[in-house]
Amino acid sequence: MYTYIIRRILMLFPVLFGVSIFIFIVMRIVPGDVAMTILGTDATPEALEQLRKDFGLNLPLYEQYFNWIGGVLTGDFGESMRTGQEVLPDILNRFKLTFELTFLSALISWFIAIPLGIIAAMKRNSNVDFGVRIISLLGVSVPNFALATVIILILALAFSYSPPVGYVGFFADPLKNLEIMIIPAVVLGTSMAGAVMRMTRSSILEILRQDFIRTIRAKGAKERIVIFQHALRNAMIPILTIIGLQIGTLLGGTVIIEQIFSLPGLGQLVLTSITQRDFIVVQGAVLFIAFVFVMINLLVDILYSYLDPRISYK
Amino acid sequence: MRQFIKRLRQDKVGLVGCIGVLVVVVIGLLAPIIAPYSPEQMFTKHTMEGPSGQFIFGTDEFGRDIFSRIVYGAQVSLKVGLIAVGIGATGGLFFGLIAGYLQGKVDQIIMRIMDVFFAFPDILLALTIVAVLGPSVTNTMIAIGIVFTPVFTRIVRGTVIGVKENEYITNAVAIGVSPIKIIFKHITPNIMAPFIVQITLGLSGAILTEAALSFLGLGVQPPDPSWGVMLDSSRAYMEFAPWTILFPTGAIVFTIFCFNLFGDSLRDILDPKLK
DSSP states (O other): OHHHHHHHHHHHHHHHHHHHHHHHHHHHTOSSOHHHHHHOTTOOHHHHHHHHHHTTTTSOHHHHHHHHHHHHHTTOOOBOTTTOOBHHHHHHHHHHHHHHHHHHHHHHHHHHHHHHHHHHHHTTTSHHHHHHHHHHHHHHHSOHHHHHHHHHHHHHHHHOOOOOOSOOOTTTOHHHHHHHHHHHHHHHHHHHHHHHHHHHHHHHHHHHTSHHHHHHHHTTOOHHHIIIIIIHHHHHHHHHHHHHHHHHHHHHHHHHHHHHTTOOSHHHHHHHHHHHTOHHHHHHHHHHHHHHHHHHHHHHHHHHHHHOTHHHHO | OHHHHHHHHHOHHHHHHHHHHHHHHHHHHTHHHHOSSOTTOOOGGGTTOOSOSSSTTOBOTTOOBHHHHHHHHHHHHHHHHHHHHHHHHHHHHHHHHHHHHHOHHHHHHHHHHHHHHHTSOHHHHHHHHHHHHOSSHHHHHHHHHHHHHHHHHHHHHHHHHHHHTSHHHHHHHHTTOOHHHIIIIIIGGGGHHHHHHHHHHHHHHHHHHHHHHHHTTSSSOTTSOOHHHHHHHHGGGTTTOTHHHHHHHHHHHHHHHHHHHHHHHHHHHHOGGGO
C-alpha cells in the first residue's frame, strides 16, 4: 500500500508542473498590454516601462516562468499588480473561509444524501424511492446560483431577513460565523447532495444483488448489519469517487456562492482579479486551488486503497 | 432505432424528459414565432410590471417582456450547449481515438495533458479561459468546449481500449486493413453508446455552465437574452419584482431537469452496464 501511495504522490509532480505551465501561458496570452490595463490609457511611457520592469514583464517568457515558479516553490507567489500586497498571505487568509464553506457544504450534503440514498435503495421501487430519485435529480438540476437567489428571495419576502455580509472567523465568534456561513453552505451542499444521493442508491443496489449479501442474509443477519457492515463499506468506492469529484465542484462553486453572498474567500479573489486583470493574483490563486483539488483527489485515491486493498496491487 | 423508441416509450420517466427536451428545442427553433415581442424591445411605460395579459411573465427594469426573453434565451442556451458540446465531443473523439488505439507513449502524453485539465474545477477552468479570450457568446462556447474535451477523451479512450480487444479488430489488423479504416469503420461505430450518453449529459452541463458564466458577467453579454444574464440583472430588485427571478430560474431548472431525465434514460437504454 505504501508503494502505491508513494507512486501516486510522484505522479502529482508532472500534473502540477503541467498546471503551472498552463496557467502561466494562459495568463500571458491575455490580449492587450497588461501594464496599460493596470495603469490606464493616459499613463506615461516611463510609468508603463517601470511597471513592466517591476513585474518582470520585459523579460523573455521562459525567464518569467522560472522566476515565478522558483518563487512559488519558496513560498513567494509575487505581489498583486493592483494593491502591491503579497499574494500568498492573501490566498491563505481567504482560503480559511473557502475551506470552511467547502467543508460545511460537504458535511451538509453527506448528511442529506447518504441516509436518503440508503433508504431509497432499501425500499427500491416504492414511493419513498421514487421521491428520493426526484429530489436527487432536482438537486442535480438546480444550479447553485439559482438556488441561492431563490433562497435569498424567500428569506427576504417571508421573514424580512437578509443574510449578513462580511466574514467573522469561527474561533473569533462561532455563532456569528455560523450565521454567515450556514445559508451559503446549505445552498452548495444541497446542490452536491443530488449526485451523492444517486450514487449511494445505485451503488448499494449493485452490492445488494451480489452473492455474498445473499449468503449473509441466508445466515440470518439482521438487515441493519447487512446494510451498514457489508453493503455500505463495499459501496463506498463509487460513493467516494463522486464525493472526491464533487469536492472539486464545490471548490469551483464557491466562486459563485462567495460572489452572491459577498464572502471574501478565494473564489471571490479569483473573480475580482480576473475582472481587474491582476494576473499575478489570478495565476497564484488558480494554481493554489488546482493544488488543493489535486491533493483532495490524492486523498480519495489513498482512501480507496484502504477500503479496497486490491487497488494497491493493480 | 425502432427498438430504441420502443424502450424509450416503456421508460415513462425518460419519455417525460425526452418530451421536455423536445419542448425546449421547439421553443428555441420557433422563438420568433412564439415570442410576442423582440427580446430587446423596451416598453418604457411598463417597467417592472407583474405578469398580466399583455406580458404573461411580466417585464424587467427596462420594460422588456420576460416571456420573450426567456423564449429567445432558450435559443442562446441550446446554441451554446450544442456548439460547446460539439467542440468537446470532437476534440474528445479525436484525442480519445488516437490515445486508445495507439496506446504507449502517445497515449501517455495525451492523457497526462488531459490530467492537467482535470486538475481544475470545471467552472474555474471555464472562467480562466473566458478571462483570456474575453466575455462573449463565442468565447463562452470555446471555453466550455475546452473544459469538456478531457471528459470525452477519457470516455472514448476507455471504450476504444475495450473494443480493440475484440477478435474482429485483431482479424482486421491481421488481414492488413489500414489503421484509419479500422478506427473509423470498425471502432468508432462501436463506441457510440457511451459517447451519445455523454453528449446528452454534457448538454445539460454546458447549458448550466453558460448560465453560471453569464450570471457572473463573463458569458453572454447584455442586452443579449441569456437566462444567466437575466438572473444576474434582476438580483438588485428581486424583492420588489420576484417574477424577474422566478421565471428565468424555472426555465433553467426545467431544461436541465429534462436533459438529465433524458440522459439517464438514454444511458439505461444504450449502456445497460452503467445502470
